[in-house]
Amino acid sequence: MTSLRVRQKAGRRRDILAAAGELFRRDGFDRTSIEGIAERAAVAPGTVYNYFRSKGDLLLALVALDGEEIRADGKRLIARPPADPVAAVNRLLEGYVDHALVYLDKRLWRNIMATALTQAATPFGQGYAELDGKLARQVADLLAALQDRGRLPTTLRCDDAGQILFAVCNTHFMTFVAQDDMPLAAMKEAMFRHIRMVFEGLIAPAGTATPERKRPQADERREPLAT
């Protein structure tokens, strides 16, 4: 039976990844050495490379773990979405941002994004790009759900709209991460403002936009209070 071998191998992989995660989070990416990771995982430095292509690969592998979690949260929201589209999208995208920052800080996110770009051709690099694609598609799914309930025009191209809204979120997140002194609240405020504008359109005069009822969305996260 190969299962023992497979289990041991998987275990070692997990050990190395766990060690890397602890050190990356504690000391940062640059100040963590492969040798340190190997030591903590009780293997030789060379062994790390039997499981991961590079130091950056380790980092992206860590992020890939969280990716599933993020999408699960989103799926739950889509199952029972807020009636107002703006509020629903705000909530979904805010969830992405919050979740991203639970385990990984700004500094690490800079390294993650940088690595994802330089390693775009490697499996984990592609995986990262795909995660972005999946999240954009999840936004699209949310829009489609709202569309089904008559909260959005049937003519709306949900795919494209999802990409646009996710792009807004992603850009804000990147700007936030790049600037050590930008507070999360400020970033969210700008993001919510832009999400609203995308829904209403740049051409439409401000008041006209809401299609069905002129009901001024009450339950909006209009004033998200200081966090």
Next chain:
Amino acid sequence: MTSLRVRQKAGRRRDILAAAGELFRRDGFDRTSIEGIAERAAVAPGTVYNYFRSKGDLLLALVALDGEEIRADGKRLIARPPADPVAAVNRLLEGYVDHALVYLDKRLWRNIMATALTQAATPFGQGYAELDGKLARQVADLLAALQDRGRLPTTLRCDDAGQILFAVCNTHFMTFVAQDDMPLAAMKEAMFRHIRMVFEGLIAPAGTATPERKRPQADERREPLAT
């Protein structure tokens, strides 16, 4: 007079930067060594570090040169903008993309963006972030010009709108750059489509502003599996 000294120093800086640019473009960022740059610039390796903090610094310094050029092109467009806002923004943003690719290819752009993220705290890293900000502001300037001519509602927040539209452009550019096999034309097509949608808004009734759009196709991509 110190001008001779200053001139020589500036000259050496230029030489090093020029050498770096040639080698980066010819061999790529990773395959170019500081030693190679030093040799081509006829200086010792250590001297490079008297002018630039790191290899990445050299790369960002190169991009900073082009930044001015890009904005000059945009300024010309703003002086005599197309009457239609969508066409005007399309033109401006397409200009950004085209200009970015004149001297630097996808592979190098991946390194540029990655370096800008990891070196966000250094002067050139901040300079790169500021360039993004300036370009977004230029989009805003274009919108303001159109607003002055009555082509856009006076209620439009041009600043925010500029950021949104630039975010759309930037995200597409990043996706394009990350995927070696994505053709420029495909990226532009998607970008133009999204720019139009941002102008029209996601909740606007479709008939209002979309004259020639095909019916949305049946969902070709459904959520793959319940994970």
Next chain:
DNA sequence: CTTCAAAAATGGGTCAATTCATTTTTTGAA
């Protein structure tokens, strides 16, 4: 023309990621 302090250049040293030839361990079969 000297001299000297500041500026610049130098290149050998350090450190860490990555590679790879070699050794050790595991597996399934005899």
Next chain:
DNA sequence: TTCAAAAAATGAATTGACCCATTTTTGAAG
């Protein structure tokens, strides 16, 4: 149990970015 092939682990060697103590060059005052 024993054995040979395959898989995995190993750690020393390679490589290249970056640092820094030292040397060289510069500018202008005497």
